[in-house]
Amino acid sequence: MSKDCYYFTHDSNAKDDPKCVLLxxxxxxxxxxxxxxxxxxxxxxxxxxxxxxxxxALARRYNTSAEKVRTVVYNYELFTVKEDRIFFSESLNRRMQLFNERRAKRSEAGRLGNAARWGVSQTHRNAMAMQSQSLAIKVKESKIKKLSNESKESADKPRNGTSKRTAFVAPEIEEVKGFFLTICGTETDAECFYDHFTANGWRAGRNPMKDWKAAARNWVRRKPDFTNVKTSSHESKRTYEPLD
Structure with a gap:
């Protein structure tokens, strides 16, 4: 076991951090x-x-209650909890990343010293230095970066576990015509569809629309059910009932 196996830096004023003060x-x-x-x-x-x-089990080992340990983990923003499965400290991860980078540099300096002692060429030493330093840093950083990215993704999700939706963007008329041509071989109904939903503010029933292509497919499927609802003394005009 190396003497720095369990080493990590510790600020002497950690107790004055607002989170720790509240704790x-x-x-x-x-x-x-x-x-x-x-x-x-x-x-x-x-x-x-x-x-x-x-x-x-950790609480029993250190003679405290699981409730108190969970409170410290969940309630003071001192730890990040991922999917109620694991928890970690982003502050500790940053400190350990710096520590591991410094240790890798010291280790590489030792390798270069041994290489010089045994007469290895300068070109070989430079290649060894670049390769080992890059590998050491990437290996140590990979897990920490992965955890940090997953933590951010988890924070972007609503707490009920549903995926975060992107904002709806109304299509252009040419895009609608192209889609109608794809799904039914004609763009005949595209302008009617586009005008209807432009007029109602691109809403499905009372709710904002989420997927206009799904609404277009529904429009085509329900076309046989449309009825003539508007007439005048001079002419009758076919209109479509709103789609929810």
């Missing part, structure tokens, strides 16, 4: 101790994450 106010120093227990536990893990399901 201490509500849970006392026991809560603050639970926080650092969790950080140290994460540091021990190969990818700096810990399963949420193991919180009760």
């Amino acid at each position: 201490i106010e509500q849970l006392g120093m026991e809560g603050y101790g639970i926080y650092w227990m969790l950080v140290e536990t994460l540091r021990d893990q190969p990818d700096y994450t810990y399963p949420v399901a193991n919180i009760p």
Whole structure:
């Protein structure tokens, strides 16, 4: 076991962080101790994450309650929880990324020193340096970046688990004509469809439209059900009933 196996940096004024101040106010120093227990536990893990399901066992090990540990994990924005499956500390990840980069540089300096001692050519030493440094940094950063990206994606999703929808953009008439030509071999109804939904503000019933192509397919399917509803003393004109 190397002497820096479990090393990580620790700010001396961490207790004055507003999040920690609130934690201490509500849970006392026991809560603050639970926080650092969790950080140290994460540091021990190969990818700096810990399963949420193991919180009760962790609480028993350190003679506290699972409820208090969950409160520290979930309530103070000190940790990021991913899909109620794992949690991690973005602050710890940033610190460990810097630490691993420095360690990789020191290790490479040692390799270059040994290479010089044994007479390896300068060209070979440069190639070794570039290859090993790039590999070390990429390997260490890959898991941290992946977790950070997944955390952002998870934050963008509504809490009920549904996917976030993009804003609806009304199509141009030429785009509508092209789509009608594709689905029914003619663009005869395209202008009628376009004029109807332009007039009603591109709404499906009372709700904003989400997919105009789906509405167009529905329009074509319901065409046999359309009725003539408007006439005048001089001429009758065929109109279409609104689609929901």
